[in-house]
Amino acid sequence: MQELGETLIALNDSELALLSLDNKLHKAIRDARQISSRGALRRQKQLIGKLMRDVDPQPIRAELAKLRIDDVRSKRLFARAERWRDRLLVDGSMALNEFDAETNTADAELRTLLGELNVAFSEKAEKTVRRQIFRRIHEILVRISQ
DSSP states (O other): OHHHHHHHHHSOHHHHHHSOOOHHHHHHHHHHHHOOOHHHHHHHHHHHHHHHTTSOHHHHHHHHHHHHHHHHHHHHHHHHHHHHHHHHHHHTHHHHHHHHHHHTOOOHHHHHHHHHHHTOOSHHHHHHHHHHHHHHHHHHHHHHHO
């Protein structure tokens, strides 16, 4: 149970909020994140393990598994967006046509951004447009994956 508690300590606030934990356990986990002393942290982890004895671990483990799956999906989607951005920057309109066909979209904003990239007057402006292209690709991929 203490091991499961340590896993809960490592979660961020938004992930922790998704779990249905009682208030004492939730507070103990948040407090553990603030502790820098090794001895105090060890005692806090023991307290979390003790509080976890009164909790059914199965629903928590199931939610953690779901969070891991969502995290993997998110990383894959991010990597896919990066690959498409790189292809669009190298291959231009040919890759854009393939992207449109795969996503079943014809995004005018993405076309505009690719055009802006060609007329970027400085390295900073080019970098900004590249980021905007990535964000737009990511938005499209998120929208079609839902």
